[in-house]
Amino acid sequence: MIKLTDNNEDSSQKRSNTAQSRTPILTLEGHREAVSGIDWISNDSILTSSWDHTLKIWDLEISGVTTELSGNKSFFDVSYSQLNRLIITASADKILRLYDPRSNQGTIVKNSYLGHSQWIQSVCWSTTDENMFVSAGYDYQVKLWDVRSPKASLYDLKGHLEPVHACDWSNPQYIVSGGSDN
Template identity: 55%
Template sequence: MTLSGHKEAVSAVVWSDIGELCTASWDHTIRLWDAEQGGIKTEIVGNKSFFDADWSPINRTLITASADRHVRLYDPRSKEGSLVKTTFTSHTQWVQSVRWSTTDEHLFISGAYDQQVKLWDTRSSKRALFDLTGHEDKVLCCDWSEPSLMVSGGADDTVRIFKAKNVPAT
């Protein structure tokens, strides 16, 4: 099966439910797809290119990384008001990558062109909990699939590993 419809590069794809995919694109859209039928269920239009997106099966929301230095939290199920529930602003340049914690519904990380990885709590959008430093060039990717370790890769040709406090190693 091929899912067609984006008008520019697809920059993120993640399973958002059984039989449902979420894609983000440089065409300023996020799409939720019915992977069994092959059609678009929902389209969310943003104001900038999306570079990354991640779905949390714990809280059933989506976070996105954009060219406007913001991370946004979307609730695609919302029937009232905006689908954007919170905007997180602390990066000073493009946000390239975002990943949810696999064990805490409130925590996620973001990596950006400002050489920073930031640890966020969704209950406090004004500033990140921690700035995880060390990269000497753009942060291009990050992951938090191992609950006790956050990892990032950068244009400085390095991978940085950060230990999450108060999380037992698995």
């Protein structure tokens, strides 16, 4: 289940009460198993991944799915690039896949990236380079990739002593990661 909550602050609201809860303004239902990743495509569209082996593009205006893509294994994370409008996924089969949701001929999977030896838990596009993304996995690795070089990662960023569960590259200067090694 996906819940959308308005984050606008009401100027009449007392700021001292930071524990006040908010009611979701929209609930989206459609995945058969846990939602594992979510990313904005536009102001009125989101992308989700799930353990049910599907990716879904949701239109928030109609509160429904506009596109559904199926995979072979559970998806653990998904990232949408605002620069190239492509999707990268992390999954249980240890393969990163590049999708083009606009494709109407051939396969929508445009490339596969092998390099992790365990489950891939997290993916994130660069916000400044349309060809670069990072991935993080249970093999204690964070890897930097170029979509034009699917045979191997550009860099393996070592340092974790346990599985890596999250990575982010929202700030163009830094790649941040977090894992079981606290």
